[in-house]
Amino acid sequence: xxxxxxxxxxxxxxxxxxxxxxxxxxxxxxxxxxxxxxxxxxxxxxxxxxxxxxxxxxxxxxxxxxxxxxxxxxxxxxxxxxxxxxxxxxxxxxxxxxxxxxxxxxxxxxxxxxxxxxxxxxxxxxxxxxxxxxxxxxxxxxxxxxxxxxxxxxxxxxxxxxxxxxxxxxxxxxxxxxxxxxxxxxxxxxxxxxxxxxxxxxxxxxxxxxxxxxxxxxxxxxxxxxxxxxxxxxxxxxxxxxxxxxxxxxxxxxxxxxxxxxxxxxxxxxxxxxx
Amino acid sequence: xxxxxxxxxxxxxxxxxxxxxxxxxxxxxxxxxxxxxxxxxxxxxxxxxxxxxxxxxxxxxxxxxxxxxxxxxxxxxxxxxxxxxxxxxxxxxxxxxxxxxxxxx
Numbered sequence: 001x002x003x004x005x006x007x008x009x010x011x012x013x014x015x016x017x018x019x020x021x022x023x024x025x026x027x028x029x030x031x032x033x034x035x036x037x038x039x040x041x042x043x044x045x046x047x048x049x050x051x052x053x054x055x056x057x058x059x060x061x062x063x064x065x066x067x068x069x070x071x072x073x074x075x076x077x078x079x080x081x082x083x084x085x086x087x088x089x090x091x092x093x094x095x096x097x098x099x100x101x102x103x104x105x106x107x108x109x110x111x112x113x114x115x116x117x118x119x120x121x122x123x124x125x126x127x128x129x130x131x132x133x134x135x136x137x138x139x140x141x142x143x144x145x146x147x148x149x150x151x152x153x154x155x156x157x158x159x160x161x162x163x164x165x166x167x168x169x170x171x172x173x174x175x176x177x178x179x180x181x182x183x184x185x186x187x188x189x190x191x192x193x194x195x196x197x198x199x200x201x202x203x204x205x206x207x208x209x210x211x212x213x214x215x216x217x218x219x220x221x222x223x224x225x226x227x228x229x230x231x232x233x234x235x236x237x238x239x240x241x242x243x244x245x246x247x248x249x250x251x252x253x254x255x256x257x258x259x260x261x262x263x264x265x266x267x268x269x270x271x272x273x274x275x
Numbered sequence: 276x277x278x279x280x281x282x283x284x285x286x287x288x289x290x291x292x293x294x295x296x297x298x299x300x301x302x303x304x305x306x307x308x309x310x311x312x313x314x315x316x317x318x319x320x321x322x323x324x325x326x327x328x329x330x331x332x333x334x335x336x337x338x339x340x341x342x343x344x345x346x347x348x349x350x351x352x353x354x355x356x357x358x359x360x361x362x363x364x365x366x367x368x369x370x371x372x373x374x375x376x377x378x379x380x
Contacts, residue, residue, distance in 0.1 A: 001380060002379070002380065004380045005378060005380055008276070009280050009283075012276060012277045012280060013280065020276075022297075022299065022374065024299040024300065024350065024372070024374055031348060031350075032348035032374065032376055034380060047380075071308070071309050071310050073299070073300055073309075090299040090300065090309065090374075092276075092297075092309065092310045094276070094277070
């Protein structure tokens with residue numbers, strides 16, 4: 001059906017949820033028939049797989065897969081019967097990009113925003129200081145917000161979920177304690193905070209004073225990043241993003257939080273480090 | 276898909292026809308996940324990818340063939356087998372299924 005690709009492309013450009021459903025196994029007359037399913041548009045379903053009942057069942061399942069952000073192949077009978085395998089349908093979910101909210105408009109922020117963009121994040125930089133939180137300093141970010149972190153999180157917090165990340169790079173207790181306390185009230189999947197081991201110990205004490213429980217403290221990756229000897233802002237950004245990935249996939253990787261000793265060691269023996 | 280939209284737009288604006296090749300299934304080790312997309316114009320231009328470079332050339336041939344013929348969508352399976360050690364395949368030992376069709380929907 002003409003127009004289906006245009007609808008898909010428009011949804012992708014607008015970063016709206018959309019699923020592309022296509023028959024990849026089964027009778028020849030159904031092969032490569034498609035649906036485009038858009039939960040936020042009218043009509044929700046475009047196209048047809050050639051049978052009204054099959055369309056109805058598959059659209060319902062596609063909305064479910066889309067909500068979970070999963071791309072899968074499912075099997076049905078020709079009229080949508082469950083437990084039959086005559087028709088194989090590939091459901092590709094295009095979820096809006098995950099979000100990374102970075103608090104603190106510092107040099108490390110620019111590098112982190114760049115690496116997060118490479119990974120496909122929608123990146124917001126937030127700082128209460130208008131002198132530092134400018135578009136000119138963070139052209140790679142999708143949004144630069146001048147606001148107190150806790151106020152900004154009060155606005156966007158309910159929309160954060162498992163796929164999203166909050167990185168607190170301010171390492172100034174005035175900003176990062178309220179930012180972390182507010183982030184702990186969201187369902188954000190990853191929460192990390194920058195700072196030396198000394199800063200982290202002092203901040204944890206302040207957080208406990210602010211009513212943060214031991215379980216909540218466990219959610220915070222601090223010092224932020226994997227223990228890979230990162231030194232420059234760019235290397236640190238890679239260490240942070242790698243920790244975000246490992247956290248999401250549940251893989252074991254050496255986080256700075258789970259070690260002790262200096263974060264930065266002597267550079268002796270690293271002749272290949274770019275300068 | 277998103278990363279090839281600009282190429283599709285440009286080729287369409289130039290009056291070219293476009294074929295889409297999309298990974299719709301994988302078994303075993305495979306470099307790209309289902310959904311990985313490559314597009315090919317009838318002038319032989321290519322954007323995106325469906326593997327780690329292992330089967331792209333064969334997919335381009337299939338795509339140009341689809342555009343030159345009646346435009347019937349086809350499912351191409353690429354994998355490793357002992358019998359076809361020199362045929363196009365994935366060195367990683369997995370299998371991918373790629374659906375190739377004209378972008379006319």
